[in-house]
Amino acid sequence: MKTRKLLNELLPDLLLMLISAACLLPFLILLSSSLSSNASVIRKGYSLLPVDIDLEAYRYLFGYASGILHALTVSLFVTAAGTAVSLAVTAMAAYPLSRKGLPFRRFFTVYILITMLFNGGMVPTYLIYTQLFHIRNSILALIVPNLLFNGFQMMIMRTFFAASIPEELTEAARMDGAGEIRIFLSVVLGLAKPVFVTVGLMQAVAYWNDWFNSLLYIDRTELMSLQAVLNQMISNVKFLSSLSGSGMGQAAMQAQASLPGTTIRMAIASVGVLPFMLVYPFCQKYLVKGITIGAVKG
Amino acid sequence: MRHKKRYVPLLLMMAPGLLYLLINNYLPMFGLVIAFKKINYSEGILAGIWKGPWVGFDNFRYLFRTKDALLITRNTICYNLVFIAVNTVCAIGLAVLLKDVKNRFISRFCQSAVLFPNFISMVIVSYLVLAFLNTESGFLNKTILPLLGKPGVQWYSTPGYWPFILVLVNLWKNAGMQCMIYLAAVLGIDPQFYEAASLDGAGRFKQLCHITLPAIKPVIVMMLVLSVGKIFYSDFGLFYQVPLDSGILYDVTGTIDTYVFRSLIRLNDVGMSAAAGFYQSFAGLVLVLGSNLLIRRLDKESALF
Numbered sequence: 108m109k110t111r112k113l114l115n116e117l118l119p120d121l122l123l124m125l126i127s128a129a130c131l132l133p134f135l136i137l138l139s140s141s142l143s144s145n146a147s148v149i150r151k152g153y154s155l156l157p158v159d160i161d162l163e164a165y166r167y168l169f170g171y172a173s174g175i176l177h178a179l180t181v182s183l184f185v186t187a188a189g190t191a192v193s194l195a196v197t198a199m200a201a202y203p204l205s206r207k208g209l210p211f212r213r214f215f216t217v218y219i220l221i222t223m224l225f226n227g228g229m230v231p232t233y234l235i236y237t238q239l240f241h242i243r244n245s246i247l248a249l250i251v252p253n254l255l256f257n258g259f260q261m262m263i264m265r266t267f268f269a270a271s272i273p274e275e276l277t278e279a280a281r282m283d284g285a286g287e288i289r290i291f292l293s294v295v296l297g298l299a300k301p302v303f304v305t306v307g308l309m310q311a312v313a314y315w316n317d318w319f320n321s322l323l324y325i326d327r328t329e330l331m332s333l334q335a336v337l338n339q340m341i342s343n344v345k346f347l348s349s350l351s352g353s354g355m356g357q358a359a360m361q362a363q364a365s366l367p368g369t370t371i372r373m374a375i376a377s378v379g380v381l382p383f384m385l386v387y388p389f390c391q392k393y394l395v396k397g398i399t400i401g402a403v404k405g
Numbered sequence: 406m407r408h409k410k411r412y413v414p415l416l417l418m419m420a421p422g423l424l425y426l427l428i429n430n431y432l433p434m435f436g437l438v439i440a441f442k443k444i445n446y447s448e449g450i451l452a453g454i455w456k457g458p459w460v461g462f463d464n465f466r467y468l469f470r471t472k473d474a475l476l477i478t479r480n481t482i483c484y485n486l487v488f489i490a491v492n493t494v495c496a497i498g499l500a501v502l503l504k505d506v507k508n509r510f511i512s513r514f515c516q517s518a519v520l521f522p523n524f525i526s527m528v529i530v531s532y533l534v535l536a537f538l539n540t541e542s543g544f545l546n547k548t549i550l551p552l553l554g555k556p557g558v559q560w561y562s563t564p565g566y567w568p569f570i571l572v573l574v575n576l577w578k579n580a581g582m583q584c585m586i587y588l589a590a591v592l593g594i595d596p597q598f599y600e601a602a603s604l605d606g607a608g609r610f611k612q613l614c615h616i617t618l619p620a621i622k623p624v625i626v627m628m629l630v631l632s633v634g635k636i637f638y639s640d641f642g643l644f645y646q647v648p649l650d651s652g653i654l655y656d657v658t659g660t661i662d663t664y665v666f667r668s669l670i671r672l673n674d675v676g677m678s679a680a681a682g683f684y685q686s687f688a689g690l691v692l693v694l695g696s697n698l699l700i701r702r703l704d705k706e707s708a709l710f
Contacts, residue, residue: 231436
């Protein structure tokens with residue numbers, strides 16, 4: 108009886124630890140294989156813990172020849188610039204909409220809402236960006252399409268402004284002779300830090316993780332972000348495995364030659380995860396907030 | 406009038422965002438007409454669309470004559486239904502477990518762990534899956550299956566396993582986020598209900614059925630209706646990256662989104678992919694309107710419009 112009760116108490120804890128371990132297991136394998144020697148990975152396969160620890164992959168990665176440092180720079184630039192512009196555009200749209208007296212407020216709300224519900228899909232979007240705006244192979248292609256501004260984050264900010272910036276405060280600033288822009292810059296933005304952190308983090312994660320825009324619009328090596336490089340390497344893996352058995356053609360030889368070893372691939376993937384893994388404990392709270400607020404309306 | 410004038414700077418502030426939506430969202434909506442046109446490529450693509458002749462439903466007839474249309478529709482809808490069922494059950498189960506845990510460290514650690522995959526890009530997910538499923542060196546073929554005394558499997562060329570793999574990967578990636586939403590709802594329940602129930606001798610399972618589930622029912626219904634509205638859309642990364650775009654698997658991994666992408670980029674068939682895209686947008690529109698109608702019936706306050 109007593110053991111049963113104890114089991115009843117401990118079972119949920121145990122179950123949760125097991126679930127957590129299962130969620131993190133793939134990352135452990137990723138990191139371990141990036142730290143193992145290439146030969147051991149080929150011989151024994153991927154494993155939970157590193158086998159004959161070898162930093163060769165990372166040494167190669169951070170050497171000049173790999174081009175990974177360049178890709179990392181592209182990723183960091185796109186993430187920083189994209190998040191900054193996106194926050195500015197979002198805040199500038201959200202604040203006026205949070206003001207009750209704004210003329211045509213209903214029209215603007217519906218205008219934004221429609222974009223949250225329907226979309227024209229990939230083909231027209233692709234044609235407009237490539238044929239009308241010619242952003243193929245420019246850094247703008249990594250920042251602008253589909254990522255810069257969206258209704259959900261605008262709604263999160265608008266709700267925050269409406270709830271936490273009292274009308275009396277803006278009214279008082281106006282009495283003191285401040286114009287609307289001045290009020291926005293000095294009063295509103297000063298109070299907006301929490302929502303900026305939440306929305307900014309969501310945007311930063313989206314930019315850091317984006318590979319789809321690179322896939323559609325970029326084929327110049329110098330504009331490849333880390334995710335794009337990873338994507339290109341895995342397409343070479345696909346290409347090779349589709350040829351296996353049918354003998355190696357010249358194209359396959361080329362793909363083979365340009366494809367780094369398994370541990371290097373895993374090291375690059377680790378570099379894609381690690382920065383986020385390091386900041387995650389500090390920003391988890393804000394990200395959860397974004398998820399739960401976003402779910403209420405959306 | 407002077408009263409309205411002070412809003413002019415505010416209206417100007419909104420201009421960049423509104424202009425962006427015009428370019429990124431509204432222009433493509435007009436672009437949906439491509440599905441009803443034949444493009445005259447000699448004029449360049451944009452002018453070719455503008456001047457190209459209207460062909461009515463020819464592109465659609467072409468699309469629906471292949472077996473692809475049925476296949477991608479079936480896959481998109483069936484996967485979504487299974488995803489909704491599996492993820493909802495697991496997310497609620499996890500939220501309930503998390504609510505009862507007394508050890509704060511375990512609770513926080515577990516929340517971080519289940520949520521983490523949500524923030525990883527699908528490209529990296531495809532590397533993680535490859536580490537498990539690689540034929541020569543994967544964790545399953547080299548470590549797990551030999552332990553069980555079973556021979557290795559050619560995962561990327563055996564369609565039969567993929568429905569399970571995709572459901573599992575999707576669960577791993579998305580359940581954490583849904584769990585957070587349900588957890589927020591569960592934590593909002595007044596603890597007095599549980600105390601009273603315990604005094605009356607209700608066990609954990611009874612408490613779940615009679616207190617927790619009824620209390621979070623509105624949240625569950627809302628999440629379900631919202632996911633049904635998105636049933637014609639699929640996570641492109643999941644269906645394209647994770648199976649490594651393997652041709653042998655197209656029958657079980659092809660969805661409308663991967664089909665549109667492949668016809669556009671691989672086959673350069675703008676008409677057909679536009680038709681498939683239009684079909685998706687239209688079905689999606691009907692479902693969004695339908696599910697919003699349903700929400701309004703259930704709970705007027707939560708309706709989107």
